Amino acid sequence: xxxxxxxxxxxxxxxxxxxxxxxxxxxxxxxxxxxxxxxxxxxxxxxxxxxxxxxxxxxxxxxxxxxxxxxxxxxxxxxxxxxxxxxxxxxxxxxxxxxxxxxxxxxxxxxxxxxxxxxxxxxxxxxxxxxxxxxxxxxxxxxxxxxxxxxxxxxxxxxxxxxxxxxxxxxxxxxxxxxxxxxxxxxxxxxxxxxxxxxxxxxxxxxxxxxxxxxxxxxxxxxxxxxxxxxxxxxxxxxxxxxxxxxxxxxxxxxxxxxxxxxxxxxxxxxxxxxxxxxxxxxxxxxxxxxxxxxxxxxxxxxxxxxxxxxxxxxxxxxxxxxxxxxxxxxxxxxxxxxxxxxxxxxxxxxxxxxxxxxxxxxxxxxxxxxxxxxxxxxxxxxxxxxxxxxxxxxxxxxxxxxxxxxxxxxxxxxxxxxxxxxxxxxxxxxxxxxxxxxxxxxxxxxxxxxxxxxxxxxxxxxxxxxxxxxxxxxxxxxxxxxxxxxxxxxxxxxxxxxxxxxxxxxxxxxxxxxxxxxxxxxxxxxxxxxxxxxxxxxxxxxxxxxxxxxxxxxxxxxxxxxxxxxxxxxxxxxxxxxxxxxxxxxxxxxxxxxxxxxxxxxxxxxxxxxxxxxxxxxxxxxxxxxxxxxxxxxxxxxxxxxxxxxxxxxxxxxxxxxxxxxxxxxxxxxxxxxxxxxxxxxxxxxxxxxxxxxxxxxxxxxxxxxxxxxxxxxxxxxxxxxxxxxxxxxxxxxxxxxxxxxxxxxxxxxxxxxxxxxxxxxxxxxxxxxxxxxxxxxxxxxxxxxxxxxxxxxxxxxxxxxxxxxxxxxxxxxxxxxxxxxxxxxxxxxxxxxxxx
Numbered sequence: 001x002x003x004x005x006x007x008x009x010x011x012x013x014x015x016x017x018x019x020x021x022x023x024x025x026x027x028x029x030x031x032x033x034x035x036x037x038x039x040x041x042x043x044x045x046x047x048x049x050x051x052x053x054x055x056x057x058x059x060x061x062x063x064x065x066x067x068x069x070x071x072x073x074x075x076x077x078x079x080x081x082x083x084x085x086x087x088x089x090x091x092x093x094x095x096x097x098x099x100x101x102x103x104x105x106x107x108x109x110x111x112x113x114x115x116x117x118x119x120x121x122x123x124x125x126x127x128x129x130x131x132x133x134x135x136x137x138x139x140x141x142x143x144x145x146x147x148x149x150x151x152x153x154x155x156x157x158x159x160x161x162x163x164x165x166x167x168x169x170x171x172x173x174x175x176x177x178x179x180x181x182x183x184x185x186x187x188x189x190x191x192x193x194x195x196x197x198x199x200x201x202x203x204x205x206x207x208x209x210x211x212x213x214x215x216x217x218x219x220x221x222x223x224x225x226x227x228x229x230x231x232x233x234x235x236x237x238x239x240x241x242x243x244x245x246x247x248x249x250x251x252x253x254x255x256x257x258x259x260x261x262x263x264x265x266x267x268x269x270x271x272x273x274x275x276x277x278x279x280x281x282x283x284x285x286x287x288x289x290x291x292x293x294x295x296x297x298x299x300x301x302x303x304x305x306x307x308x309x310x311x312x313x314x315x316x317x318x319x320x321x322x323x324x325x326x327x328x329x330x331x332x333x334x335x336x337x338x339x340x341x342x343x344x345x346x347x348x349x350x351x352x353x354x355x356x357x358x359x360x361x362x363x364x365x366x367x368x369x370x371x372x373x374x375x376x377x378x379x380x381x382x383x384x385x386x387x388x389x390x391x392x393x394x395x396x397x398x399x400x401x402x403x404x405x406x407x408x409x410x411x412x413x414x415x416x417x418x419x420x421x422x423x424x425x426x427x428x429x430x431x432x433x434x435x436x437x438x439x440x441x442x443x444x445x446x447x448x449x450x451x452x453x454x455x456x457x458x459x460x461x462x463x464x465x466x467x468x469x470x471x472x473x474x475x476x477x478x479x480x481x482x483x484x485x486x487x488x489x490x491x492x493x494x495x496x497x498x499x500x501x502x503x504x505x506x507x508x509x510x511x512x513x514x515x516x517x518x519x520x521x522x523x524x525x526x527x528x529x530x531x532x533x534x535x536x537x538x539x540x541x542x543x544x545x546x547x548x549x550x551x552x553x554x555x556x557x558x559x560x561x562x563x564x565x566x567x568x569x570x571x572x573x574x575x576x577x578x579x580x581x582x583x584x585x586x587x588x589x590x591x592x593x594x595x596x597x598x599x600x601x602x603x604x605x606x607x608x609x610x611x612x613x614x615x616x617x618x619x620x621x622x623x624x625x626x627x628x629x630x631x632x633x634x635x636x637x638x639x640x641x642x643x644x645x646x647x648x649x650x651x652x653x654x655x656x657x658x659x660x661x662x663x664x665x666x667x668x669x670x671x672x673x674x675x676x677x678x679x680x681x682x683x684x685x686x687x688x689x690x691x692x693x694x695x696x697x698x699x700x701x702x703x704x705x706x707x708x709x710x711x712x713x714x715x716x717x718x719x720x721x722x723x724x725x726x727x728x729x730x731x732x733x734x735x736x737x738x739x740x741x742x743x744x745x746x747x748x749x750x751x752x753x754x755x756x757x758x759x760x761x762x763x764x765x766x767x768x769x770x771x772x773x774x775x776x777x778x779x780x781x782x783x784x785x786x787x788x789x790x791x792x793x794x795x796x797x798x799x800x801x802x803x804x805x806x807x808x809x810x811x812x813x814x815x816x817x818x819x820x821x822x823x824x825x826x827x828x829x830x831x832x833x834x835x836x837x838x
Contacts, residue, residue: 055311056084061300064315067398068390070349071477082479086145087304090131090176090483091162093138094205094245096212097170098732098800099829104137111158118144118154131176133381139179141482146305168825169244174202175305177476177486180381181294181345182206184374184490189214189221191289192684196257196332198227199234201241203294208245217798218659218736224249224684226288230256232633232702239703246729248682251689252703254634257295258327261698262286262335263691286691289340291332295325297346297353301485304478315393318350322417325357326364333361333369336493341372344489349477351390352417354487355470358386360416361491362468366498371472372490382480386473386489389463392417400463419464631700635668637689642672645724649709652722652779654740666705676713679705680730706730712779716810725780726806728818735782736798741809743772744786744796751830753783753807754823758815776809780817783807785830803830 062080065071071079093103107128115127127144130137144152149159165171182203187193187210198204204227211221227242227250229235235254242250255261263286298317303309329344336342344361346353362369392399394413399405402415402423415423473489640646646661655661664686667675681689685705692699708730711723726734745753746766753759764770773781784796785803798804803826806817816823 056307058310058313060315061310061313064393065349067393068351068387070351070384070387070475071479075479078479079477082482083303085304086147087175087484088482089142089144089146089149089162089173090179091140091142091166091171091173092134092179092206093140094170094172095136095138095209096215096245098803099170100138102829103165103170106161107140108137111161115155115158118152131179133378134179134183139176141176164821164825164828167244167821169246170825172202172205172241174206175302176481176483177301178202178347178484179206180378180476180486181292181343181488182210183378184488185290185292185343186341187211187223187290189223191223192287193223193225193290193292194260194288194332194335195225195227195292195294196260196328197229197294197296198252199229199231199238201227201238203292204238204242204250205245207292208242208247208250211249212245212247217800217802218733220248220682220733222684223289224251224682224688226251226253226688228253228255228257228260230254235702242703243729246706246732248680248706248733249685250703250705251685251699251701254631254700254702257293258324258331260331260335263688263695263698265691265695284691286335286688287337287340288335289337291336291340291342293329293332293342293344295321295328295344295346295357297321297325297348298350299347301347301349301487304484315350318348318352319392319394319413319417322352322356323414325353326360326416329357329361330364333365333491333493334497338493338496340493342369342491342493344491346487347484348487349475349485351387352392354475354489355386355390355466355473356417356419356421358473358489358491359419359466359468359470360421363416363421368493368495368497369491370494371469372492373469373472374474374490375472381476383474383476383488384480385471386475386487388470389419389465391463419466631697634700634702636670637701637704638667638670639663639689640665640667640672640675640678642675645672648722649724652741652777653726653734653738655734656737656739659734659737665708676711677707677727678709678724680708680733681705706733708734716778720779721777722779725808725817726782728806728822731782731804731806735784735802735804738782741776741779741781742796743769743776743781743783745769745783746786747830750783750785751827753814753816754805754827757823758813760813773809773814778809778811781807781809781814783814 057080066073066076093100093107097103107130112126112128118127128140128142131139131141142149144155149155149162162171162173166173179202185193185207187207189211191211193207193211195204195207204225207225211223211225215221227238229238229252232254235252239252242252253260265284298313298321299306300309300313300317325346329342332342332344344358348354358371362371392413394405394409397406399413399418401420402410402413402418405413415421473487476483476486476488478485641662646665649655650661660683664681664683666679666681666689667677668679669675681704688699689704692701706729707727709724710727712718712720712725726738746769749759749764749766749769752765761770761774764773782804783806784798805822805826808815808817818826
């Protein structure tokens with residue numbers, strides 16, 4: 001298998017070399033020893049042209065944003081000048097990390113002073129500083145770009161500090177404006193939070209920090225974070241990023257955001273559990289207290305860190321994504337609890353992707369959503385109000401309203417892109433679902449606001465003006481605070497979303513099937529409104545292209561041993577397993593056709609993950625549960641209930657009965673005899689997982705819980721009384737409940753253990769500790785850092801300052817079971833403390 005995979009990749013790589021594909025991010029520089037840069041053998045780029053820096057201007061960009069007035073004419077030059085400068089580095093301290101206070105003190109007392117000499121003329125007055133708008137000085141702005149940090153030898157110590165602490169998880173390197181949306185979510189530790197488009201995971205990590213911030217050692221918050229992304233590879237990046245958090249309150253899923261499953265269970269299909277009790281109402285549907293919709297966008301707010309966007313920017317990029325953004329926003333609103341808060345955000349400056357989307361969300365919600373005024377929150381954050389009016393550009397023509405669109409372009413520039421969101425007068429008054437009388441995004445008709453004629457600005461008399469308080473949105477522009485650009489809107493759900501029927505368009509040439517929606521929706525059951533609408537021709541022409549992919553064959557879906565309430569229909573189809581993945585694809589930009597979108601979203605038509613296959617013999621309210629099989633390419637999630645192994649672990653480590661293990665352990669392998677890793681999940685994650693089982697595994701879970709135990713693979717480990725060791729990630733959670741195989745070590749011996757990785761029992765400075773360690777049972781043990789030279793106390797009290805590591809008690813020595821970088825971090829963090837104790 002390995003050879004086959006490598007061969008496939010090798011063929012792909014050979015093809016790329018043969019085609020001489022350009023890498024726009026790493027252009028080779030010319031050879032300084034060459035006499036002629038234009039010589040193919042002299043300039044190093046193989047194309048006969050001298051090396052040139054990235055293009056840092058775009059006439060189309062200038063024309064577009066000057067017309068939209070996102071900044072005044074007087075400040076335009078400053079705006080562009082800052083956009084062309086590299087983005088300063090920024091990072092955030094993990095507020096729930098053990099060394100949070102020490103890292104903040106090190107930045108304030110060490111690096112702020114030592115780096116000051118590196119500030120050059122024309123730069124900011126200080127080298128690094130805390131961001132004034134971020135609470136508790138936990139986010140920092142560096143006056144140096146990432147390139148400067150890598151290249152300047154004088155900054156090497158600071159750069160190494162950032163790399164080490166980032167890898168450990170004590171800090172997260174993140175663009176400053178990207179930190180803003182989670183702050184406006186107002187997350188509490190008991191909240192269920194959904195991050196709909198989560199990769200690469202910086203915001204997810206930030207949400208987890210807030211969830212865990214007030215947790216005590218050994219306790220887990222009541223809330224959770226569900227982090228979703230549509231691409232499996234990006235999910236892997238997301239998992240790697242959030243793994244540093246060491247949390248049992250995270251679920252990572254792989255779905256198209258606009259089709260995210262609602263996991264609504266019909267209690268009449270399984271109204272009794274094994275104990276005979278009915279399913280509790282709050283466990284029959286997955287809804288969230290907070291939803292973050294940081295949607296896919298054209299990304300021109302990131303020009304300072306991604307300068308290649310300059311050369312390929314065109315207005316069609318934003319037009320092509322508008323429909324998808326509305327769909328994701330409506331799906332997020334439908335999954336939001338009444339009273340909950342949702343943040344819609346993009347890293348784009350385009351009003352078609354920002355204000356127009358928010359206005360359409362408000363329009364569709366029929367008063368169920370309100371735009372919150374958050375001007376009093378984070379008062380030191382410099383932000384600008386949302387635009388009340390904007391224009392749409394199509395094929396080089398500026399359009400002030402939908403009525404100006406030429407024949408044949410109605411499916412590209414659609415009504416919701418304009419401030420009023422309305423079509424032509426005779427269309428808005430008709431309720432006949434004609435081709436131009438519907439909203440081309442989902443086929444829905446009309447609005448809660450009767451606006452047959454576009455609202456006109458009394459001053460201009462030409463442009464439409466949005467009827468909603470869209471100025472409550474905020475736009476962050478680069479030159480206000482030396483940052484990137486971002487757009488944020490904060491919405492509150494004040495009532496269930498209105499139910500509508502999605503009617504088929506009789507004039508549709510391909511007779512696409514549509515998903516009907518319920519006529520009435522009770523509180524907490526609004527998750528199926530606008531869940532997964534079919535895409536029509538407007539989506540295709542605007543850059544959203546449907547991809548009709550068939551269901552995977554039954555051979556690709558092996559059975560999985562998971563608890564189900566109804567698995568009698570062994571021939572049922574897995575209606576979700578064929579959920580296609582959305583992909584981002586760059587188009588070549590045609591200079592004569594500016595509406596060509598740079599991003600295409602592939603999604604399966606008429607897919608509504610909430611619904612299984614309808615049994616024709618039963619009412620439409622009832623659904624068949626899918627076969628309990630694996631999602632293609634994703635390992636199953638299996639509850640681990642092997643009593644023999646669990647009892648062995650509890651006995652060996654003396655785990656207190658107050659720490660729940662049964663029902664909180666999962667694996668990704670249904671064969672318990674070959675389980676290598678056991679994960680621990682919080683109660684909130686357990687509740688969601690049980691709901692997911694009961695509705696036929698609608699959630700495609702790529703990662704869940706916290707790695708708690710790992711099987712010993714060494715020869716000596718196989719002979720130990722307990723086959724499983726405690727992982728470094730899970731140790732902080734289980735530490736307060738361990739009563740056996742745990743010792744306190746003096747600072748000097750702890751330092752030696754970290755330095756040498758393995759120490760013989762007779763070589764410990766504290767001979768009493770060496771003797772105690774040698775008397776432990778063979779296998780994993782825990783060593784807790786003590787104070788002074790006293791290690792005789794058997795009463796180990798754990799608090800937020802307790803430092804402990806996992807070790808292996810061998811026959812002749814004690815060895816650490818943490819990575820080299822973890823050892824380096826502990827030595828760095830504890831150097832002052834250890835020196836004082838010696």
